[in-house]
Amino acid sequence: MTGAVHFALFAAxxxxxxxxxxxxxxxxxxxxxxxxxxxxxxxTNNDYSAVFGCAPVDTTSIMSTMNQLSYHNLxxxxxxxxxxxxxxxxxxxxxxxCHNPHLAKRNWTNPKDPTLSVMSKxxxxxxxxxxxxxxxxxxxxxYEPPYCSPSLTDREPGASPDAVSxxxxxxxxxxxxxxxxxxxxxxxxxxxxxxxxxxDWSNSGDKHGLLPMDGGLDIKPPFAATGDYVLSCLxxxxxxxxxxxxxxxxxxxxxxxxGTIPVYQGNEWGYLCRRCHLDDxxxxxSSTANAWYxxxxxxxxxxxxxPLPNCSTCHGPGPPSTxxxxxxxxxxxxxxxxxxYGGNAGTSRRSF
Amino acid sequence: xxxxxxxxGVLTVTALLSVLAVPCPARVTGVCVNCHTMHNSQNNxxxxxxxxxxxxxxxxxxxxxxxxxxxxxxNVEPYVHDTSPPLYSTTGTEADxxxxxxxxxxWVSSGLDRMGHNVEGLATSDATLSLPPGGDGSFSGxxxxxxxxxxxxxxxxxxxxxxxxxxxxxxxxxxxxxxxTLAKSYRFLDTIQGFGDSSYEYRPTDLRHNKYYGLDRxxxxxxxxxxxxxxxxxxxxxxxxGTDSVAPGSTFGTGVWIRHPTxxxxxxxxxxxxxxxxxxxxxxxxxxxVISPVATADVSTTLNTTIYASSGDAVVxxxxxxxxHGSPYTSSLRWxxxxxxxxxxxxCAVCHTSKN
Numbered sequence: 001m002t003g004a005v006h007f008a009l010f011a012a013x014x015x016x017x018x019x020x021x022x023x024x025x026x027x028x029x030x031x032x033x034x035x036x037x038x039x040x041x042x043x044t045n046n047d048y049s050a051v052f053g054c055a056p057v058d059t060t061s062i063m064s065t066m067n068q069l070s071y072h073n074l075x076x077x078x079x080x081x082x083x084x085x086x087x088x089x090x091x092x093x094x095x096x097x098c099h100n101p102h103l104a105k106r107n108w109t110n111p112k113d114p115t116l117s118v119m120s121k122x123x124x125x126x127x128x129x130x131x132x133x134x135x136x137x138x139x140x141x142x143y144e145p146p147y148c149s150p151s152l153t154d155r156e157p158g159a160s161p162d163a164v165s166x167x168x169x170x171x172x173x174x175x176x177x178x179x180x181x182x183x184x185x186x187x188x189x190x191x192x193x194x195x196x197x198x199x200d201w202s203n204s205g206d207k208h209g210l211l212p213m214d215g216g217l218d219i220k221p222p223f224a225a226t227g228d229y230v231l232s233c234l235x236x237x238x239x240x241x242x243x244x245x246x247x248x249x250x251x252x253x254x255x256x257x258x259g260t261i262p263v264y265q266g267n268e269w270g271y272l273c274r275r276c277h278l279d280d281x282x283x284x285x286s287s288t289a290n291a292w293y294x295x296x297x298x299x300x301x302x303x304x305x306x307p308l309p310n311c312s313t314c315h316g317p318g319p320p321s322t323x324x325x326x327x328x329x330x331x332x333x334x335x336x337x338x339x340x341y342g343g344n345a346g347t348s349r350r351s352f
Numbered sequence: 353x354x355x356x357x358x359x360x361g362v363l364t365v366t367a368l369l370s371v372l373a374v375p376c377p378a379r380v381t382g383v384c385v386n387c388h389t390m391h392n393s394q395n396n397x398x399x400x401x402x403x404x405x406x407x408x409x410x411x412x413x414x415x416x417x418x419x420x421x422x423x424x425x426x427n428v429e430p431y432v433h434d435t436s437p438p439l440y441s442t443t444g445t446e447a448d449x450x451x452x453x454x455x456x457x458x459w460v461s462s463g464l465d466r467m468g469h470n471v472e473g474l475a476t477s478d479a480t481l482s483l484p485p486g487g488d489g490s491f492s493g494x495x496x497x498x499x500x501x502x503x504x505x506x507x508x509x510x511x512x513x514x515x516x517x518x519x520x521x522x523x524x525x526x527x528x529x530x531x532x533t534l535a536k537s538y539r540f541l542d543t544i545q546g547f548g549d550s551s552y553e554y555r556p557t558d559l560r561h562n563k564y565y566g567l568d569r570x571x572x573x574x575x576x577x578x579x580x581x582x583x584x585x586x587x588x589x590x591x592x593x594g595t596d597s598v599a600p601g602s603t604f605g606t607g608v609w610i611r612h613p614t615x616x617x618x619x620x621x622x623x624x625x626x627x628x629x630x631x632x633x634x635x636x637x638x639x640x641x642v643i644s645p646v647a648t649a650d651v652s653t654t655l656n657t658t659i660y661a662s663s664g665d666a667v668v669x670x671x672x673x674x675x676x677h678g679s680p681y682t683s684s685l686r687w688x689x690x691x692x693x694x695x696x697x698x699x700c701a702v703c704h705t706s707k708n
Contacts, residue, residue, distance in 0.1 A: 004597070004610040004611045005610055006608040006610050007608055008610060008611055086623070087624070089607060089608045091607075091608045102704075102706060102707035103707075125624075126624040126625065126706060
């Protein structure tokens with residue numbers, strides 16, 4: 001060997017010894033360009049929330065976006081893809097699992113034009129995904145594009161003028177992401193130290209997917225209480241990295257989350273939920289934001305009709321308001337809650 | 353013979369040009385004086401361009417004979433160097449071009465190091481490259497046309513003209529050049545096989561072009577003797593063959609390239625369908641491209657006008673991208689990749705059809 005590297009690249013493709021972030025330029029050949037000023041050939045890339053979601057600009061490169069609290073772990077992608085996809089070699093770059101650098105287009109130049117797709121499905125690496133496979137073409141009106149700007153008059157992506165154009169301009173991210181994140185593939189997360197939860201977006205899976213809702217819906221516009229919606233993965237998640245856990249976006253449905261979600265186990269998840277669902281403040285139940293008595297105990301669809309005789313059975317000692325149950329206890333991909341207390345005891349609910 | 357004066361120098365050049373104006377076919381069939389001078393004396397003037405007698409009584413050397421402007425024709429003397437800018441157009445193949453398959457040394461001789469081989473007598477040594485890139489260090493010194501420091505002729509012969517001994521007089525263009533002798537070597541490239549176009553690819557087409565010899569290798573250490581790319585490997589070894597040089601750690605062609613493959617049949621690259629669409633084809637009987645040509649393992653004189661018609665007929669070679677002598681483009685490429693995509697031409701896409 002006289003200095004040449006795989007795929008005849010200018011630098012080593014990916015350093016497989018780096019199994020977690022933060023990443024540096026030399027870890028991945030893509031970062032020689034998809035990096036901030038001061039690097040070899042910086043290319044400006046903002047996060048999904050900014051480019052497609054109308055959020056103010058935050059991070060300015062793919063590497064800096066990935067060097068946040070949560071990120072798509074490149075080593076895990078590489079580890080998963082090796083042997084999983086026939087075209088993916090031991091020396092391939094994990095970025096290639098989602099992108100074909102020879103086909104990818106600059107979607108950010110016109111976020112409303114899905115033909116400028118940057119993605120290739122890992123099981124169909126040699127063509128772009130989403131140019132014609134849009135949320136509109138696959139799910140029609142079951143996909144409701146969220147608001148984009150704080151005016152709450154336009155839609156994602158990129159301040160599309162209305163829902164129709166928004167859903168037609170949104171690639172089928174469900175089809176894309178579930179190429180890996182499905183119920184059959186097992187993906188280990190070095191960052192989490194466990195396998196990722198399987199994702200079932202079918203009509204027997206999550207309610208945020210194709211499973212019809214099983215009761216009322218305490219929801220905010222543009223969603224309607226009567227709707228059976230299918231969300232896009234990128235309604236809630238960033239593709240590369242985020243300042244919140246689990247790649248949760250900082251900006252959802254036309255506004256910023258009211259706080260960060262720094263840990264998996266906590267009720268800061270409510271900052272995300274309340275971008276679409278009615279908390280006590282917005283339901284008018286109380287003046288407390290990110291409190292969830294209304295949906296759990298008061299609304300028509302409440303699972304635990306209240307007031308219950310003994311709050312401490314579930315909440316522990318003290319006033320429930322000071323000891324809320326962490327959202328993640330019941331609401332996560334694939335979650336089903338067996339109700340063992342109160343009027344609905346003996347029933348169960350799909351709780352995500 | 354006394355030292356030339358300025359006047360006799362001018363007259364010598366005039367006399368030389370008058371001699372060179374006579375076509376000098378590669379297989380020498382004309383009168384002897386087209387190429388030779390018995391005494392280096394004519395009308396009280398020297399005949400050779402240097403003024404001094406040449407070996408083999410030649411009136412000139414490689415450069416002297418092969419400098420001129422091509423006008424086409426079958427088996428006429430091929431000019432590889434022009435003293436005025438040749439017509440290259442976009443890819444050197446168009447109807448308004450006048451260069452040949454090897455390109456032209458004009459640009460490198462004009463001081464543009466990256467646009468050709470810095471051959472002694474035509475250009476100074478490369479200011480950047482002290483050794484051939486990709487070489488093993490065994491070849492040092494400035495490149496010549498022929499001999500042990502050159503590409504043509506007997507590589508065991510130090511002197512250029514003796515290195516071509518048994519070449520020009522014995523060339524038979526009508527047969528497959530099997531490399532068994534110098535005369536039977538493709539373009540006097542010793543041991544190299546092939547079948548040359550009679551007009552040296554002056555304005556070639558898919559129906560009229562050189563037939564380059566290539567092999568579909570199964571190991572990166574295979575030197576593929578006889579192929580046109582193996583000739584390049586004499587100096588640029590690791591660009592063609594060697595352990596961990598091209599495709600380490602895997603069966604050749606099934607793993608990951610670390611250098612662009614040569615002597616490898618594109619039909620084996622099945623991880624994607626992009627190569628099947630070579631030059632606008634469908635994967636069967638694709639038209640041959642004179643812009644990004646391929647070599648073949650077929651050793652018949654039947655011209656390979658299509659590829660993907662038989663096994664081993666889509667072999668990537670060094671000359672798929674480069675001109676051996678020179679071009680107006682960086683790295684002696686056949687097309688102006690550096691100016692692409694704003695301008696120039698992306699000949700890569702002839703093969704890499706999905707990456708355009």
